[in-house]
Amino acid sequence: MIEWSRQGQIQQAQWRSESGAPAPRRVVTADDTLAADTAYRMACEGTGLLWQGDFQNARMLLQALMRRADAKSGKAGKSAKPRKSAAKAAEKAAAATPAEAFHLHRQAQAQRARVLASVLIPLEGDYSIDLRRAPDWRQACTEAWGPATGERSVATLRELLGLVGAHEWRKKGVEVPALGAPPLNRIHPHYGVFSPVRGEYVGLVADMALPSKTLAFDIGVGTGVLSAVLARRGVQRVVATDQDPRALACARENLQRLGVMLQVELLQADLFPPGRAPLVVCNPPWVPARASSPIEHAVYDEGSRMLKGFLAGLSDHLEPGGEGWLILSDLAEHLGLRPRAQLLEWIADAGLVVRGRHDVKPHHAKAADAGDALHAARAAEVTSLWRLAAA
Template sequence: MNDKLSRASSPESGVTSLNGQTSPIWHSEAGFAEPSRLERVDDTLRADEALRKMRNGIGLLWCGDFHNARQLLQALGRRLDRKKKPGRDGRTLSLKERFHQYRLQQSQRARLLGLLLIRIEPDNTIALRRAPAWQAALAQVYGQAHAPMLVSLRELLGVVGAFEWRRKGVAIAGCDWRIHPHYGVFSPSRSEYLTLIRQAPLPDGCQRAFDIGTGTGVLSILLADKGVAHIIATDSSARAVACAQENVERLGLQSQITIEQKDFFPEGKADLLVCNPPWLPGKVSSSLDAAVYDPEEQMLNGFLREASQHLAPGGQIWLIMSDLAQLLGLREADAIHQRFAASGLRVVADYCARPVHGRAYDSSDPLHEARAQETTHLWCLVPTDTEN
């Protein structure tokens, strides 16, 4: 059965019309556009036929057994992950070309797989055979009550996976506490940059710090562990602010750490300014890309441009970044140091860490050559006119 979906501009815009009957609204956390056509499908649909329909832009509303929908999604993923030739002309691609090809393929893969759809009822139940009771997980992202919604099965599984990370927490190396990330907030799963923060000595007399783009709040909590008396953490994302606040309260650090929703700096000055911006320059193709890609390096440039205005005398600016962008050819080798000079800053210390995450040792990764050479830096900066 083929149906026509009218467009809804946002998840809050009400119900759409599906063959003249009340139907769920379209919802995509990644910001993907809704399909122009919708087809009801069930367990009789084969993976090859499903993929053909998806390539034609048809959204597949699943009406069969829930577990069979998961199996279909896995089968579709396997078909899309089949090895492709490195280049149409047979030549070896550069790392930069491989990166852009890889990102395009991942984006196309996500959009296609996102067309296998599940209806979520207003109370976050799923009215399918053998559907799990995931109301608690879905309520964390979609709210306790809402209009009936169509969401991709792929997103749904991501929401539930994130709920488990939030419930169990992420262990932080060398610490006796955990961070509980929310869905859509970058999880501190890589330990290199956290270890650098733990090991770098604070500037003399450091009592006040600003943590810009705090995310889960993990850097602020590490600074509190190091003895900083007062930390103000900011983030432009309401979801990140809620996540950081929850982590701070869970650890009883409200007297040391204040969370504010701001694009960059809070009012006043601090002895230490810390920022861990997205490490790769590039367009954000979905709302979930924002933790990885910095469009036109707006966050990096904004932080460096404004930092000196918020730095107390004798203080330091800590910038945490990987050199992966340089290795991939996305940024010139000396571009970061040129940014420092243009912002009136100089380096007084550079703490480095090599990668320990699994992808650095996965030779099947198309970007393995760059990942294996990656170095994460914690640059300690001061204004150029500072004597020490």
């Protein structure tokens, strides 16, 4: 629960945080009279600003906090006044190794997120927002959190904006050319399930010659995009697994919409389903680092747990002559977080051999953004489909 005082009365509401972040230790009410500089100072001190004014002014305050946070980290535009802290941060980053630069970048992201999480929005028991000019986000909240329970709650404005953004992506969908021509080539990601915006890895699976069309395992189904591609390519049966109930629900909805649900069986499992298959596909998180929110588990794999688990168990789940397709970016190698020799050692230790590797350069915007803190690594990044078999 989160508490605050309003007109001398103690108020309470349930605290909501997708990342599991604790509620602010100190919460004060704030409205349109609060100056941005004062709000930024309070946010840096860890104070939560429970908004009681005009909702659109809360959004403007959040934008003002973003500008101040970016100026402090050196990301402000050319017209912004430079800060000594930004110059020091830039100097430190320039002297850092790739791994150090990555960790500095993550630290800066975390600090920025903490500051921007200071603007808090109260929600009524039906997820409505009782503030002037507040939008109706009840449907988006229901999709993310489930049916309303009638209990008042508080969430950060930043999280609510992300939730609404996910709702819009879910409605619109993401076009996946590997699924064929429109209109039945869109994947609709749910809140908390990573969107297949990095289409190059999907293309690798769509173009690779299949060792068999009888059965395939899809480890870590996510939105269901790879299961859908395999089914569209004529694989008669796909068994897809995931630990996350949100991902399984998302995959089911997408596979039904695409008309391939009869070919796919969904199971809640950690890695492999029972049995063996002539093809086992896995697209694990690519970066060995700790995730700070549930959706980041699609990108960050602390200790390479999923990658190592897939490799260690693959031979026991391959039919004789079968192949395991490991889809993996080498971004971690360019960041100095996991050398190529380490990956090859894990493959050999698992009793596997490499039958082939097919590479593709990423097409996402950050790969061409020279201002990105990790630009050198992103520009050199290659995504590969490793064809693995039992030795």
